[in-house]
Amino acid sequence: MKQTLKILIVDDNEVDRMAFRDALTKAGVQMELFEVSDGNDAFSALSTTAYDCVFFDYRLPDQHGLTFIQQLRSSKIKVPSVVLTAQGDEQITVQLIKAGATDYLSKSKISPEMLVQVLRSAIRIYWAETQAALVNQQLKESHEQLIHKNQELERQQQQIQMQNFKLLEVSQLKSHFLATMSHELRTPMNAIIGFSQILFRSKFGQLTYQQADMVERILNNGKHLLMLVNEVLDFSRLEAGRLDLKGEMFDISKVINLAVGEMRSLADAKNLSLLVQTDLQNTLVFNDPVRLKQILINLLSNAIKFTESGQIWVEVKELSASRVTIVVRDTGIGIAPRDFKCIFEAFRQIDQTITRKYPGTGLGLAIIDSLVRMMGGKIFLDSTLGSGSMFKIELPRQITLLSTEAADARDVQLDGDDIFSRAKNPHHSFFQTR
Structure with missing residues (x-):
């Protein structure tokens, strides 16, 4: 211990105080030693001065040592405290330690070595307890802050829920x-x-x-x-959620040709070539022909609208025995990659100004996307700005009806690939029920 320590000794026996002083001196402790003879003077000294350690006799003339410790604790005076006990008083030290004393030392065992050891231990224990109390206080404050933040988050969540309900x-x-x-x-x-x-x-x-x-x-x-x-x-x-698909069996190539035929006059008016290529071994599908035609007309309308010269292709191919793909390509103005993510949003157009060149509600692709998803399909976009666009739709040959008409449609639907194998038999009535 190289630093100068402020030490207070509380004992009414002058001989004991002298022995204590001599032991500290022989131990080479750098200190300022203060002596008082009773608990009241000790309490006054500790109330006005910060000490590094206090040694007090268990049997003070004006009060019990346990009372002294309790008085310090109730006054929130914190200091390393060592109880000096007489021979035979060791059994009471447990109570003193529980009350708040840091350590104890029997007067009969006072020696320079023992005194330094107890002094060092008391100061270390005190600082360890002080740090632990500080950490616990910080943890308590953090816990209270977390509780407050959780309450605030709950309140904000309730507000968000209310706003969501209103929206x-x-x-x-x-x-x-x-x-x-x-x-x-x-x-x-x-x-x-x-x-x-x-x-x-x-x-x-x-x-x-x-x-x-x-x-x-x-x-x-x-x-x-x-x-x-x-x-x-x-x-x-x-x-x-009030639009239901009305499934029936039909020739997909006929629906495509019908949609292309309705849009051909618009393409001719702009001198655009409108080509159709069908590559299907089996052209029969179970879907909603009206909504499928609506999808094609919307895609063709967009292709014609945004294409000033060149061609528009419609391709129908088989992906597998249970899925088909419809591709609409054009040589139009194309779409920038940054606009891909919003192209299918409702009421969104690339040009949102009132002076835009291409009119429309901005609902066509949003409706297409919703209908394709209702059919259990997927839509893909590939486009290069200034070079044209390609919309590819993948659909199951047989859609699953999610509306109440599904139960009625089961009577005329055939299961899996069997329905398409029967369709290849010209003598088999396709709408024959099982």
């Missing part, structure tokens, strides 16, 4: 509004289209060139507006 309610209201408005708009739009077509009939009189041009514009714009309304209606049904 869900708003989304449901929006979907309901879109479905209602779309349905209400279809009635007058169908009337406009119907009356426009009636005006072209010769029995109602021959129209002048100018009148025919205006009626044709009304008809074409009415059809275009009805298409947009139908897109919004389909999307709202998909979002609300």
Whole structure:
């Protein structure tokens, strides 16, 4: 111990204090030694001065040693304390240690070596206990902070849940509004289209060139507006989970050719080549022909819209006995890789400005993606900006109906590959029930 220690000795026996002082001196302890004769003076000294260690007699004239320790503890005075006991008092040291004393030393065993050892041990124990108490306090504070943070997180989570409920309610209201408005708009739009077509009939009189041009514009714009309304209606049904697939057996090549035939006039108007290639050993599939045609028309419409010159290809191939793939390629403007992740989002277009060159609702690809997933298929995009795009759809030959009509459809569906092997037999009725 090289540093100077402040040591307090509390004992009413002058001879014992002298023996204690001589032992410390002979041990070579660098110290400032302070002496008092009773507990009250010791308590006053410890209240005003910080000591490195205090040695006190168990039998003080004004109070018991246990009382002295308890008084220090209740006053939150922390100091290494060693109890000096007389011969035969060793049995009471357990109580003193439990009360807060650091160590004890029998007066009969006081020697320079023993005193240094006890002094060093008391200081080390005291600092170890102090550090342990500090760590425990820090752990307690950390635990309280964690509890507070957990409570705050729970409160934030409740707020997020409430906001999610509100957003869900708003989304449901929006979907309901879109479905209602779309349905209400279809009635007058169908009337406009119907009356426009009636005006072209010769029995109602021959129209002048100018009148025919205006009626044709009304008809074409009415059809275009009805298409947009139908897109919004389909999307709202998909979002609300109210659009069901109506499965039936059909020739997929006929549906593809029908969709291509409806879009060929638009391609011809832009001098675009529209080619179809079918490579199927078995062209029969069980799917929803109306929704499959809708997917093809949306893909072809986009290809024609974003292609100024060149070609558009539609390819149908077999992936396996149970899956087919439909590919639509174009030589259009292409899509940048950074836009791939948002191209299938609803109401999203690459050009979001009101002065954009290519009009539309931004729902076509979102509807395609939802329908393909409902059919148990996948859609893939490969595109290079300025060189064209390729949309590939992989579909099962036989979809699984998730709606209530699934039970009814089971009566006419055949299981697995057996349905397609029977289709190859021209004498077998394909819609024959089991």
